[in-house]
Amino acid sequence: MLLSATGRMLACWLLAQALAGCNDQPSTESASSSLAQVELVQRDGNWIILRDGEPYFIKGAGGSRRLDLLAQSGGNSVRTWSTDEAERILDEAHQQGLTVMLGLRLGKERHGFDYNDQQAVAEQKERIRQTVLKYKDHPALLAWGIGNEVDLFYTNTDVWYAVEDIAAMIQALDPNHLVTTVTAGIDKPKADLIAERVPSIDYLSINIYGGLENLPQRLTDIGYQGPYVVTEWGPTGHWEVPKTDWGVPIEQTSTEKAAIYRHRYEQGIAGAPGRALGSYAFLWGQKQETTPTWYGVFTEAGKPSEVVDSLTYLWTGQWPASRAPSVEAFTLNGKTAKQSVHLSPGQTVEVALDYQPGTGDSAIVRWEVLPESTDIKSGGDPEARPGAMDLTFTTGSQPGRMQFAAPTKPGPYRLFAYVENDSGKVATANVPFMVDTP
Missing domain, CATH: 3.20.20.80 (Glycosidases)
Incomplete structure (x- = not known):
C-alpha cells in the first residue's frame, strides 16, 4: 500500500x-x-x-x-x-x-x-x-x-x-x-x-x-x-491485433479507434x-510507429481525427459542433484487410471506400501507397517513415471509388485513405496488400 x-x-x-x-x-x-x-x-x-x-x-x-x-x-x-x-x-x-x-x-x-x-x-x-x-x-x-x-x-x-x-x-x-x-x-x-x-x-x-x-x-x-x-x-496496439497471412498487423480505422477509445475509457x-x-x-500528436496513422490523433498535416471528437465527448459529455468523417468499409478488389489481399505485379486494383463526411455535405479523399515498414522498434522508439510510391490513382465516378495499378516490385505494401471534410477533420484507414512474386 x-x-x-x-x-x-x-x-x-x-x-x-x-x-x-x-x-x-x-x-x-x-x-x-x-x-x-x-x-x-x-x-x-x-x-x-x-x-x-x-x-x-x-x-x-x-x-x-x-x-x-x-x-x-x-x-x-x-x-x-x-x-x-x-x-x-x-x-x-x-x-x-x-x-x-x-x-x-x-x-x-x-x-x-x-x-x-x-x-x-x-x-x-x-x-x-x-x-x-x-x-x-x-x-x-x-x-x-x-x-x-x-x-x-x-x-x-x-x-x-x-x-x-x-x-x-x-x-x-x-x-x-x-x-x-x-x-x-x-x-x-x-x-x-x-x-x-x-x-x-x-x-x-x-x-x-x-x-x-x-x-x-x-x-x-x-x-x-x-x-x-x-x-x-488508446487504439489496440500493433502487437495485439489480427495479422495478414504474411504476418503484418491490421490497423483499425479511425472510426474503430474512436469507438474503442470511448469503450476503454468508460470501463478502465x-x-x-x-x-x-x-x-x-x-x-x-502524430508519429510513425508501424504506420504513420496508428497512434496519433492528428495526421502528419496536423488535422484532427474522429478520436478527438470521442475525447471531447468523454471529457465534456458533449460532442463537438463540427464532426469528423467516418469510415464504414474499405476493400481492395472486394476484399477487406482481414481477408489478406494478394495482388500480381501491375495488376489493376478496384478500390471501394465507403464513408460519411461528418460535418458538411462532402469530403475529399487522398490516397497513398507505402511499402510496409521494415524499421519496427519497441517501446515507442523512433522509426523511419517509408517513402510513398509514385503511383497513379484514377478516381471513379462515385465518391470513394478509385483504381490503381499495383507496384511491379513484389513485396508487402499498404494503401492509405485520408478523408477530409470542410471542417478540416480527417478519417484514416489502410489496407495491407501483398504483391506476389510471379
Whole structure:
C-alpha cells in the first residue's frame, strides 16, 4: 500500500527545510502565489487529487502539439516523456489553463544503461535533481513522472532502487507536487516489486492499450488497492491485433479507434471511481510507429481525427459542433484487410471506400501507397517513415471509388485513405496488400 501522501508531504517538507542550506541550485522561477499546491488524499476510502484544495481529475493527453485544441476539447492536462522543450510546454500549458505531468527521462536497460554502474546512476540522479530545482515552482506543474517503461524487456530489477532514490529526493525538494513512475502494463510480480522498493511515489502510472477495460479488476486480482493513472492508452496496439497471412498487423480505422477509445475509457478509467485519478490519452500528436496513422490523433498535416471528437465527448459529455468523417468499409478488389489481399505485379486494383463526411455535405479523399515498414522498434522508439510510391490513382465516378495499378516490385505494401471534410477533420484507414512474386 502506498503511504499517506499528506503525511509524507509533511515529513518531506520538514526534511527539505533541514536540507535547505545544501541546495546550491535554486529554481530559475521564484515561488509565487500562483504556485499550485497539489496533494493526494483519501476520503471515505476514495483517492482524490487536490489542486489548491479542489478535487482534480486528470483529463489529459500525451504530447505537446495543439495545446489550444486540447483545452478547447475539454482536456485539462498534458504529459511529456522528457524535459525536452519543458519551458515552452509548461508556459504554453499555463496559458491554456492546463497542467503538466513532466516526464523525467531515465536510462533504459534495453538501450544499454547499466543500473549496476553506480557512477552512471549517481550522475543520472544529479541530472534529475538539477531539473527538479529548475522547474518545481512553475504554476502549470502537476506531477513528476520518473522514467517511462524502464521495465520493458528489463532483467535488472535494481532499477526500482534507483527510481526510489530519485522519488525520495523529489519529495524532499518539491513537496508541492505529486511523484509517480510509469510502467509498461502491470502484473503481480511488478506491482509487488514497486510496492516493496519504491514507497516514495504517490501513485502508480500504467501504460496499457488492449485490456484497459479490465484494468480495475486486474489490479484487484493482483492485490493492488492504491490509486493509479493510465498514462498511455488508446487504439489496440500493433502487437495485439489480427495479422495478414504474411504476418503484418491490421490497423483499425479511425472510426474503430474512436469507438474503442470511448469503450476503454468508460470501463478502465471512468469505471473505477476513487481509484483511477484520470488518464493521458495517446497520442496528442502524430508519429510513425508501424504506420504513420496508428497512434496519433492528428495526421502528419496536423488535422484532427474522429478520436478527438470521442475525447471531447468523454471529457465534456458533449460532442463537438463540427464532426469528423467516418469510415464504414474499405476493400481492395472486394476484399477487406482481414481477408489478406494478394495482388500480381501491375495488376489493376478496384478500390471501394465507403464513408460519411461528418460535418458538411462532402469530403475529399487522398490516397497513398507505402511499402510496409521494415524499421519496427519497441517501446515507442523512433522509426523511419517509408517513402510513398509514385503511383497513379484514377478516381471513379462515385465518391470513394478509385483504381490503381499495383507496384511491379513484389513485396508487402499498404494503401492509405485520408478523408477530409470542410471542417478540416480527417478519417484514416489502410489496407495491407501483398504483391506476389510471379
